Amino acid sequence: MTEPAAPAREEAPGTEPSQHYPFGKIFSEALEANNVTVTVLALVAATVLGGILCAFTNPVVLHAPGAGAMIARAWDVASGTYVALFEGSVVNPHTLAALFQQASIPTAIHDGFLSAVFGPLSETAVAATPLILAGLAVALPYRAGLFNIGGQSQFIGGAIMAAWLGYAVNLPVFVHVVVCVLGGFAGGAVTGWVVGEVKARTGAHEVIVTIMLNYVMQYLLAYLLSSASLLQAPGSPNPITPPIASDAHLPLLAGSNLRINAGFLIALACAFGVWWLLNRTTTGFEFRAVGANPNASRVAGMNVERSWALAMLIGGGLAGLAGAAVIGGTDFTLNPQSYGTYGIDAITVALLGRGSPGGVVAAGLLFGALHAGSPGMQDVTGTPVQIVQVLQALIVLFVAAPPLIRTLFRLRATRAAARGAGTSGAAMSKGWNA
Amino acid sequence: MTTSTGPASGSAASGSAAPASPKLPALLPPGSSGAGWGGRFAAPVTFAVFGLADIALFGIHARGTATFAFNQEFAKATVPNLALPAAATCYACGALTLVLAALRLLIVLGWPATVATAVGRRGWRRLLLGLVLFCFVVALLAWSDGGQAIAFNVVDLLSGTFSDSIPLMLGALTGVICSRTGVINIAIEGQLLLGAFCAAIATSVTGSLWLGLVCGALAGSLVATLLAVFAIAYAVDQIVLGVVLNTLVLGLTGYLYNAIMIPFGNTLNNPATFTPVKIPLLGDIPIIGPVFFDATVFLYITYVALAGVHIGLFRTRWGLRTRAVGEHPVAADTVGIGVLAMRYRNVIASGLIAGIGGAYFTIGSVGSFGINMSSGEGYIALAAMIFGRYTPVGAVLAALLFGFTTQLQSILSSINVPIQSNLLLLAPYVVTIVVVAGLVGKVRGPRAEGVPYVKS
Numbered sequence: 064m065t066e067p068a069a070p071a072r073e074e075a076p077g078t079e080p081s082q083h084y085p086f087g088k089i090f091s092e093a094l095e096a097n098n099v100t101v102t103v104l105a106l107v108a109a110t111v112l113g114g115i116l117c118a119f120t121n122p123v124v125l126h127a128p129g130a131g132a133m134i135a136r137a138w139d140v141a142s143g144t145y146v147a148l149f150e151g152s153v154v155n156p157h158t159l160a161a162l163f164q165q166a167s168i169p170t171a172i173h174d175g176f177l178s179a180v181f182g183p184l185s186e187t188a189v190a191a192t193p194l195i196l197a198g199l200a201v202a203l204p205y206r207a208g209l210f211n212i213g214g215q216s217q218f219i220g221g222a223i224m225a226a227w228l229g230y231a232v233n234l235p236v237f238v239h240v241v242v243c244v245l246g247g248f249a250g251g252a253v254t255g256w257v258v259g260e261v262k263a264r265t266g267a268h269e270v271i272v273t274i275m276l277n278y279v280m281q282y283l284l285a286y287l288l289s290s291a292s293l294l295q296a297p298g299s300p301n302p303i304t305p306p307i308a309s310d311a312h313l314p315l316l317a318g319s320n321l322r323i324n325a326g327f328l329i330a331l332a333c334a335f336g337v338w339w340l341l342n343r344t345t346t347g348f349e350f351r352a353v354g355a356n357p358n359a360s361r362v363a364g365m366n367v368e369r370s371w372a373l374a375m376l377i378g379g380g381l382a383g384l385a386g387a388a389v390i391g392g393t394d395f396t397l398n399p400q401s402y403g404t405y406g407i408d409a410i411t412v413a414l415l416g417r418g419s420p421g422g423v424v425a426a427g428l429l430f431g432a433l434h435a436g437s438p439g440m441q442d443v444t445g446t447p448v449q450i451v452q453v454l455q456a457l458i459v460l461f462v463a464a465p466p467l468i469r470t471l472f473r474l475r476a477t478r479a480a481a482r483g484a485g486t487s488g489a490a491m492s493k494g495w496n497a
Numbered sequence: 498m499t500t501s502t503g504p505a506s507g508s509a510a511s512g513s514a515a516p517a518s519p520k521l522p523a524l525l526p527p528g529s530s531g532a533g534w535g536g537r538f539a540a541p542v543t544f545a546v547f548g549l550a551d552i553a554l555f556g557i558h559a560r561g562t563a564t565f566a567f568n569q570e571f572a573k574a575t576v577p578n579l580a581l582p583a584a585a586t587c588y589a590c591g592a593l594t595l596v597l598a599a600l601r602l603l604i605v606l607g608w609p610a611t612v613a614t615a616v617g618r619r620g621w622r623r624l625l626l627g628l629v630l631f632c633f634v635v636a637l638l639a640w641s642d643g644g645q646a647i648a649f650n651v652v653d654l655l656s657g658t659f660s661d662s663i664p665l666m667l668g669a670l671t672g673v674i675c676s677r678t679g680v681i682n683i684a685i686e687g688q689l690l691l692g693a694f695c696a697a698i699a700t701s702v703t704g705s706l707w708l709g710l711v712c713g714a715l716a717g718s719l720v721a722t723l724l725a726v727f728a729i730a731y732a733v734d735q736i737v738l739g740v741v742l743n744t745l746v747l748g749l750t751g752y753l754y755n756a757i758m759i760p761f762g763n764t765l766n767n768p769a770t771f772t773p774v775k776i777p778l779l780g781d782i783p784i785i786g787p788v789f790f791d792a793t794v795f796l797y798i799t800y801v802a803l804a805g806v807h808i809g810l811f812r813t814r815w816g817l818r819t820r821a822v823g824e825h826p827v828a829a830d831t832v833g834i835g836v837l838a839m840r841y842r843n844v845i846a847s848g849l850i851a852g853i854g855g856a857y858f859t860i861g862s863v864g865s866f867g868i869n870m871s872s873g874e875g876y877i878a879l880a881a882m883i884f885g886r887y888t889p890v891g892a893v894l895a896a897l898l899f900g901f902t903t904q905l906q907s908i909l910s911s912i913n914v915p916i917q918s919n920l921l922l923l924a925p926y927v928v929t930i931v932v933v934a935g936l937v938g939k940v941r942g943p944r945a946e947g948v949p950y951v952k953s
Contacts, residue, residue: 120756210736265934270736271883274876278926286919410740447755452748459741464731
């Protein structure tokens with residue numbers, strides 16, 4: 064009763080049989096509520112709801128004369144919002160047109176037209192970097208049966224280490240940035256390991272411990288930043304660290320006009336690493352076994368407590384890397400708000416990615432695009448940036464409830480779900496005490 | 498908080514019959530017994546650490562005389578101020594704590610047998626823990642006020658604690674009902690926030706505080722309805738669901754705040770607030786009166802809610818059924834209790850309580866809505882619920898403990914005590930981790946909490 068989850072957890076990229084599908088079969092499976100279809104339709108449903116929300120809170124729409132004008136204006140507002148989001152995160156046609164008016168490619172590059180075209184994509188990658196890393200920090204422990212709400216605390220742990228190593232230590236050019244990144248991993252790993260160890264030794268629920276640690280690290284950061292003898296920049300009245308040395312900046316990937324940096328490559332490498340760990344190593348197998356059924360794993364001779372502590376250690380380290388990527392890639396200093404909403408965003412990324420590394424990368428890019436596009440959207444259409452948070456939550460809510468999507472779009476249940484007595488949503492469920 | 502009401506004892510009775518718990522004691526490694534660090538010596542050691550902290554942290558640095566005041570302005574009956582030598586007070590508290598640690602050690606060792614069994618009961622152990630914390634606070638206050646010209650007003654501290662803890666207490670009560678009925682409610686945060694938002698709008702628009710209160714309650718219930726539908730009908734993982742609902746409400750209220758509340762601030766975000774109501778006679782009693790009986794209607798609602806939930810859960814048929822559904826839904830279903838209906842009803846109804854708690858933020862204290870106004874108090878309410886071992890009284894006491902530390906911090910920083918306010922704010926969270934991990938050990942929730950019920 065407590066573990067209907069086992070079959071769904073075993074799905075992972077690379078393990079699906081590569082049979083030849085005739086087109087008709089593909090089409091018929093697309094009409095079933097399988098993972099891909101549900102995800103796509105969840106995006107559609109969330110987009111529609113988000114559009115309705117931003118249209119019918121807009122004063123222009125609300126003051127329209129008559130129903131017809133109202134609907135027309137609502138369409139304008141909603142589509143304008145999404146177009147602005149797209150232009151801010153993928154490509155803006157105006158910059159593209161400007162590029163094609165240039166005489167030659169070298170002048171276009173020299174005058175910055177090419178980087179203007181790729182600016183939105185670069186921003187998406189920059190925004191996606193911490194989301195992917197922090198998303199992995201939720202996804203990996205999730206596979207070991209732990210729900211890591213502590214992304215924020217681990218992010219802070221990593222950011223503190225990366226910032227301190229960045230400005231306080233003098234090291235050769237290449238070594239310095241590597242040390243900062245590794246320091247970020249270590250800072251987050253320690254913060255995460257505490258949670259796993261406490262759970263392993265005392266049985267304290269990791270959700271409570273991570274929530275508490277979020278506050279602990281938040282106030283610890285504020286304390287460190289407001290103490291001149293610790294992290295606060297000398298002579299600064301504000302709670303902020305000195306800027307990190309230029310050696311400690313993550314190298315830019317596409318010239319000085321674009322912010323895309325090596326942090327994005329680190330995120331992709333980590334995603335691959337997590338996939339490899341989960342699917343190609345004994346440790347990863349133990350993680351998945353412990354996540355599926357800790358009692359059975361214990362009986363089979365696995366060290367459940369060690370798996371918990373290790374999963375939280377690695378997961379925490381990944382969240383710490385997210386902190387290091389933000390400090391070393393874009394912010395270059397640490398302030399009391401550096402952690403933003405990455406802790407919560409990471410959870411939505413991991414859930415949309417269904418806990419698989421490939422899915423986390425895709426989800427991180429999607430939400431990164433939303434984040435990258437939202438400031439421009441607010442400038443152009445006046446729609447507040449919080450619409451992004453609403454969209455994120457709606458998408459995950461729909462993804463988490465396949466039966467709802469099935470009902471909304473009148474899809475058939477997958478054969479597996481039909482066998483499971485119509486509870487395919489329960490694939491993600493497990494009790495508080497499990 | 499009688500021992501018979503704890504979920505641990507309840508499930509212990511049904512534990513042998515529960516088929517879903519194939520524990521294999523022989524195969525368990527020693528570390529997994531849930532006893533905590535250092536096993537059974539964790540509690541005495543922690544007590545001793547507190548005692549040494551009283552002496553070394555506060556006693557050595559304490560200066561002069563600490564004065565405690567127990568009156569509010571214009572009080573009819575007054576109590577004289579209490580002046581204590583600061584250092585001696587700290588040393589006395591430390592010594593008493595060390596004695597308690599020794600007593601706790603005796604209980605652990607089971608010697609002498611008669612005393613250990615008499616004092617070793619759960620109620621006594623909690624009393625000891627309470628005394629240790631009390632000594633710690635007294636030592637902290639004596640140290641902080643020692644040498645200061647102004648007397649430390651204890652009544653202000655306590656009454657502030659009670660009013661500031663209202664959202665925590667109501668949120669924790671909501672959590673208790675949901676957990677006992679078998680649904681984890683991580684969405685308390687969202688319920689508080691939407692309650693605050695809707696109460697502000699409704700009061701601003703209609704001008705009626707009571708209508709605002711009702712709308713706040715309904716808003717909490719709306720989030721609870723979403724929780725119930727997704728958790729019960731669609732069997733979504735309830736931890737995931739709670740976090741997502743919190744994000745949704747945070748985004749939605751933040752969006753609407755920017756989209757409509759800022760442009761129309763005077764008409765949509767300008768609510769009146771409830772004024773304190775003093776209960777005749779009771780409100781004039783020194784110390785007790787201003788703390789318990791001179792507050793906004795929210796505190797009185799909290800009393801009613803606490804009594805209602807406690808009596809309801811442990812003294813009525815509804816409560817018995819609720820607990821049955823949360824512990825062993827299959828058995829409950831077998832005897833004819835509608836598990837799903839019970840869960841729907843309880844979760845949705847309990848949302849009303851958290852909604853009222855949220856309304857306190859806007860129409861009880863501050864007077865206008867702000868983005869992320871609940872600032873994580875829903876999560877703290879959740880911790881308070883677990884800290885309080887899933888009992889209404891325990892959850893409310895734990896919520897008061899959190900509220901107390903926050904209130905203490907704000908008062909201490911206002912009288913320029915040389916303590917880093919961030920470290921003081923951090924302390925309750927560290928203490929929670931230590932207590933949840935070390936002293937309390939494994940808190941047993943209701944057996945079926947968070948497990949969707951599917952009729953087979």
